């Protein structure tokens with residue numbers, strides 16, 4: 001039985017899959033076009049520059065003049081080379097940071113395959129197309145024994161598309177239980193979301209963001225939060241597990257939510273192999289509690305415990321708690337979480353005091369965690385799900401080392417606060433640039449007009465791509481990865 005609004009079918013898995021794939025494929029197409037525009041190398045008199053890293057040849061379409069030279073640098077962490085398939089032309093094996101050059105003398109006008117011949121690297125993604133001169137007759141090779149003809153290039157493109165589809169399928173697979181239930185009962189049951197990666201110690205649904213830590217309330221009313229810093233195996237994307245440095249076994253750490261005027265004790269238990277501290281970023285605390293080793297306190301040694309005690313201010317805050325010791329590694333590897341005091345004033349916009357869903361979205365781009373949203377890389381990222389009519393507040397928190405322009409397709413983001421300070425004049429944007437250390441709080445109003453349309457004209461799920469718009473943070477020659485998710489609008493009848 002399908003979902004019905006009076007007698008109309010409003011959600012069907014077919015329309016779900018169709019609209020989702022349409023969105024994602026359109027996104028993919030956009031990225032592919034932009035990527036080709038941006039990464040096809042120019043043919044310069046001084047030679048063409050190519051970089052190698054894990055596991056890409058950049059650009060993956062290389063133009064070089066007849067008898068020209070390709071300058072190759074290894075920017076990766078392991079050795080690579082660049083080989084022109086079917087010829088004996090190749091660079092020597094380049095150690096990390098090493099450079100070499102490759103002269104294409106003797107190659108005819110045409111298209112060739114380039115790759116890294118070190119075992120496993122081609123399969124991991126290190127292959128590309130080399131266009132010598134004009135690319136040969138009819139834009140394809142047919143040139144000599146080494147070029148690619150049009151059929152071979154078409155097959156290569158089909159292979160690439162199939163590879164890029166795999167992460168999309170893995171992402172969509174997480175939603176199958178929710179969609180099947182919608183179709184059979186007409187109701188949204190987010191608990192049927194089946195994440196394609198392990199969330200370790202996290203207790204709540206990934207759809208609600210990092211779980212909120214319950215305090216131990218003491219006799220004097222103090223809210224005590226026990227935070228154990230420890231090394232945890234964390235699955236970033238399906239099949240890829242890294243050594244993360246975590247608070248309470250999850251990335252980001254559990255969200256700490258308190259109210260203005262609360263007496264708070266954060267008990268840091270250090271089970272890491274290094275000293276650490278906690279700094280309260282964007283939260284007003286006495287200087288002794290500010291968590292800067294050697295300045296406001298001694299670093300907390302492995303095996304030791306430290307209590308941070310303060311009374312929260314009488315105004316809301318959108319803060320973060322994170323390491324301030326060897327932080328370029330400790331925070332990048334996962335030691336960060338949201339610290340939220342109260343609610344931002346937004347009644348004038350929403351017509352009610354609090355949003356239907358409030359979701360911290362932690363951005364990271366470095367360390368063992370890498371490019372990620374709330375500790376996961378696409379296709380492991382969780383979507384944001386809202387019923388038409390609902391308001392969602394997203395608190396972006398950038399714990400990375402780069403700025404990230406967070407772009408939501410289709411629905412405006414109303415920016416209501418910067419670093420937890422309410423804006424006198426909230427403004428709408430489709431892309432919000434979030435620099436390292438910054439927090440932007442935005443409201444997204446899901447409306448019926450943001451739903452999709454099924455083939456029979458009835459409303460279907462509206463699935464909107466939601467990603468960092470630095471394209472190399474979201475797309476690669478292997479498909480979408482990193483800072484990509486979706487915002488899904490569900491018909492109100494399903495609530």
Ligand SMILES: [Cu+2]
Nearest residue numbers: 404468470473
């Ligand atoms: Cu980015």
